[in-house]
Amino acid sequence: MDSVNDYEADTAFLGDWGPFQRRLSLLVCITLIPNGYGSLVVVFLADTPAHRCLVPAHGPNLTDEWRNASIPLEEDGRPTECSRYRLDTLRVYSEAGVLPSDVNLTAVPREGCLDGWEYDRSVYASTIVSEWDLVCAQQWKKPLTTSVYYCGYLVGSFLSGQLSDRFGRKIVLFVTLGGQTLFAFIQVFSHSWMAFCVLYFLGGMSHISNYLSAYVLGAEIATPRVREFFTTAGSCLFFALGYMLLPLHAYFLRDWRMLLLGITTPGFLLLTLWWFIPESPRWLLSQGRIAEAEAILKDAAKMNKIEAPEKIFTPLQNKCGFEKMKAYNICDMLRYSNIRWMSVALWFVWNTIAIGYLALSLNTSNLHGGAYFNCFLSGAVEIPAYFITWLMFRRCPRRLTMAGSLFASGFFLLVIQLVPAGLHWLAVTLEMIGKFTLTVAFSHIYAYSAELYPTVLRNTAMGACSMACRIGSVSAPYIIYLRTYSLSLPYILMGVLITMAALLSLLLPESYGMPLPESIAQMQPGCCRKVVYKRTHTKEDETARKSMDVQ
Known part of the structure; x- marks a missing residue:
């Protein structure tokens, strides 16, 4: 160097x-x-507008009353999105002069949206969903x-x-x-x-x-x-x-x-x-x-x-x-014992941060209130997060900063489940605080990882971490998709994963105030040092162990 x-x-x-x-x-x-x-x-491209089955205007011979009653209602009074009453059955009632109020609609058979859907155009003129x-x-x-x-x-x-x-x-x-x-x-x-x-x-x-x-x-x-x-x-x-x-x-x-x-x-x-x-x-x-x-x-x-x-x-x-220097590849991140556990831990942390960050970003259109304001707010909370990351990176230990920001994010996401249904503003506030602290962790992990890996392996290692991050990004849309089963499920899953990542980050080596390692032997020991070096098999591992013992 x-x-x-x-x-x-x-x-x-x-x-x-x-x-x-x-x-x-x-x-x-x-x-x-x-x-x-x-x-x-x-x-915004893929937001799902409110929708219901289309009833053709020039289709079956239905009165206005039966046309308006052709879409079943959910328990909360919203129209069902994916089914309608069978139009041929409704036509028989309509031609017989029977009113919807005279019929037990729950007993009327249903069918899918055979003629497509009609979408609410009050928010979007068009999305790829519509x-x-x-x-x-x-x-x-x-x-x-x-x-x-x-x-x-x-x-x-x-x-x-x-x-x-x-x-x-x-x-x-x-x-x-x-x-x-x-x-x-x-x-x-x-x-x-x-x-x-x-x-x-x-x-x-x-x-x-x-x-x-x-x-x-x-x-x-x-x-x-x-x-x-x-x-x-x-x-x-x-x-x-x-x-x-x-x-x-x-x-x-x-x-x-x-x-x-x-x-x-x-x-x-x-x-x-x-x-x-x-x-x-x-x-x-x-x-x-x-x-x-x-x-x-x-x-x-x-x-x-x-x-x-x-x-x-x-x-x-x-x-x-x-x-x-000797040429290293991604396999070397798992071959040498003093780098293996750290790489696996970092991959999990990178992957978890990516899942949480992107899932919270994609979820803004589902929050209570306007999608446009919520998206702006989600971006705005990142501005102070980046400044705080810079200040903490100059003054604070890396490991404690990473673990603290992840613990805070996981805590606020789990607490959302305890918010009463009517306090939407509090739920949005807690989610934005969770996004803020997770952004601190996301910004921090890039520079922190670069400090942990030696020069001989740094570019390869950062590429591997980035790939682990992208795997999390691919998974994030499906975390939000879990809302279709339970509104709380995405927050619980993200909160648990982020808390686990926080605990795991405490096992990483500390790099604050340390010179950048040039070789694998110069890497800083982590909290699991004895476990890490118990199974050294290669000459490189033995050299790394002896170097750490001297330090």
């Missing part, structure tokens, strides 16, 4: 926060805004639609890092930014649910690839002091800004096609930032492209009104100059 330290020293002449760093950080963060509304637009009748026997397609999108996230998480390392951060950033914009634009013209899902999958791949490329580019260009803020709060704040802009778009664009078009158009304008965002000099240096890296840094110095050295890097600081 000497070459990495040399890079920091050789570029220190730029300063921490000059005009170049400010402009570049702002532009990179702006490219993250579409991820905020693109990732959660399904809240467009393709994703209700009743087809309602399983609604959570599947969201899961397909996050399956794209899973594939994109796997591919984006390799593409970014191979072709560069900048080109992957803008190719995927253009891809997510183009796929969303084509979705506007989808004429089938299947075509919509295929494009949604491709859009999910582009969204996460764009986010990760921008995140890495911003982190690599920032100085260590600024990088801490960028990785824990800066990039997340602009994601939250996009999240808060989503309900504003949706409020004025009530048709799902127009909503997609409205949030897609700005993406084309962002492509013009190609001429203002440079490639990562770190990546160029790792590829041996020293002249290009120096040219970018000299332009930065000119913008900062600083005189750059004539020669910034030595010829040996190319990709061969970086310390050569």
Whole structure:
């Protein structure tokens, strides 16, 4: 890692926060805004309006009284959504002059919605649910639609890092930014649910690839002091800004096609930032492209009104100059005992946080009150959460911060079950507090995980954690789907899982104030140290154990 330290020293002449760093950080963060509304637009695209079976106006010969009575009522007085009384039976009563009040309707046979459904248009002019009748026997397609999108996230998480390392951060950033914009634009013209899902999958791949490329580019260009803020709060704040802009778009664009078009158009304008965002000099240096890296840094110095050295890097600081280390892969995360338990624990924590965060975000349309305000509130609570994460990351132990935020989130979600039915405002408040504390944990886990893993395995490990996170994202829509069986079930399940993750996080090593580990042997021991090292079999394990014993 000497070459990495040399890079920091050789570029220190730029300063921490000059005009170049400010402009570049702002532009990179702006490219993250579409991820905020693109990732959660399904809240409005796939919301289910109130609906009931359609009774054809020019169908069976029914009087107005029998037409109005053709839909059975639930116990709370709402029309049944998936069945109606058999129209041929009602026609016999109608032609005989019998009134609905004279008949025991509970004894009248029922049938499905053979002629389709009619939807309440007071909130939405159209959603994909009303467009393709994703209700009743087809309602399983609604959570599947969201899961397909996050399956794209899973594939994109796997591919984006390799593409970014191979072709560069900048080109992957803008190719995927253009891809997510183009796929969303084509979705506007989808004429089938299947075509919509295929494009949604491709859009999910582009969204996460764009986010990760921008995140890495911003982190690599920032100085260590600024990088801490960028990785824990800066990039997340602009994601939250996009999240808060989503309900504003949706409020004025009530048709799902127009909503997609409205949030897609700005993406084309962002492509013009190609001429203002440079490639990562770190990546160029790792590829041996020293002249290009120096040219970018000299332009930065000119913008900062600083005189750059004539020669910034030595010829040996190319990709061969970086310390050569043994190549590791994802299997090594389970092979060595001093990293195995930590990886499994982190995967569970990442997966659980993703389930809770996305499930609470998708649930905003089901909360009492307006869907638009609830969605805005859900995004707004993330703003202070990111600032608090940054402050705690600078001052507080990682393990206790993670466990405390998860315990708080699990507690508030479980307490929701105790709220009386009439106190809707209290239930919404508790859910938002749970979302707030879970957002703190979500923002915290990225930087915390990077500190726990050694340099020789850090990129691979972060990719594995991200994939575990995406598995949770794929599962989250089905957690909300459990509302169809019990309104309390999603909260109970999320509360229990998050509380378990909090307990498990207490077993993770502490990294606050510790130097970043460079090798597996330098990793910090966790609370289960004796159990971890009891079964060492390899020479690498024995070396790691001895190193920990010395510490």
